[in-house]
Amino acid sequence: MAREMEKLGGGGGGVPSEDDDDDEEMEVKEEEEEDDDDGGGGGDSISQLFLHVDVSKPGREESLHFLCGLYPDAVGIHSVCLRPKTGANGVGRASAIAKYQGRVFQELDQKVRDAFHLYIEARGINEKLFAFLQAWLYVKDHRNLMRWFKSVGAFINEQKTA
Numbered sequence: 001m002a003r004e005m006e007k008l009g010g011g012g013g014g015v016p017s018e019d020d021d022d023d024e025e026m027e028v029k030e031e032e033e034e035d036d037d038d039g040g041g042g043g044d045s046i047s048q049l050f051l052h053v054d055v056s057k058p059g060r061e062e063s064l065h066f067l068c069g070l071y072p073d074a075v076g077i078h079s080v081c082l083r084p085k086t087g088a089n090g091v092g093r094a095s096a097i098a099k100y101q102g103r104v105f106q107e108l109d110q111k112v113r114d115a116f117h118l119y120i121e122a123r124g125i126n127e128k129l130f131a132f133l134q135a136w137l138y139v140k141d142h143r144n145l146m147r148w149f150k151s152v153g154a155f156i157n158e159q160k161t162a
Contacts, residue, residue, distance in 0.1 A: 023058055025055070026055050026123060027053075027054045028052070030052070031049065046137065047071075048070065050067065050070070051068040051069075051125065052066070052067055053123075054085075056085055062085065063083060064082055065081050065082070066080050066116070066125075067080075068120070070125075070129060070130050070133070072131070077113070082102075
């Protein structure tokens with residue numbers, strides 16, 4: 001299940017940045033992986049999150065896209081690529097498929113991988129984000145559930161008008 005967090009600008013609120021670059025903009029989307037130890041589908045705890053982090057700059061047609069695994073005690077980068085920015089209507093990603101996406105992240109030199117980790121950590125993408133997102137997702141899910149109960153209750157209690 002994918003959810004989108006608000007756009008986060010460097011220097012504004014949201015994800016903190018040690019290198020506050022007012023021209024830089026970040027968009028973070030997450031997907032959660034739920035634990036299902038009991039096999040019954042009732043698992044409620046989040047064991048890991050997958051983050052799609054797009055870092056863009058004004059005047060550039062591309063953004064730097066990171067696919068990361070976020071865990072309670074670590075962040076792992078799965079891939080990094082430059083790709084066209086997405087417009088409000090989703091236009092821009094189709095042409096990225098044909099473009100060279102770079103090497104598999106694990107095949108990059110260790111110093112290059114470390115540099116990418118430092119880059120995203122400076123923008124607030126680190127293991128400390130896990131607890132925040134976990135709580136944020138719980139609150140969001142709870143609000144959505146309450147809205148759903150209200151809608152279902154209104155439907156059931158609605159009087160027939162014939």
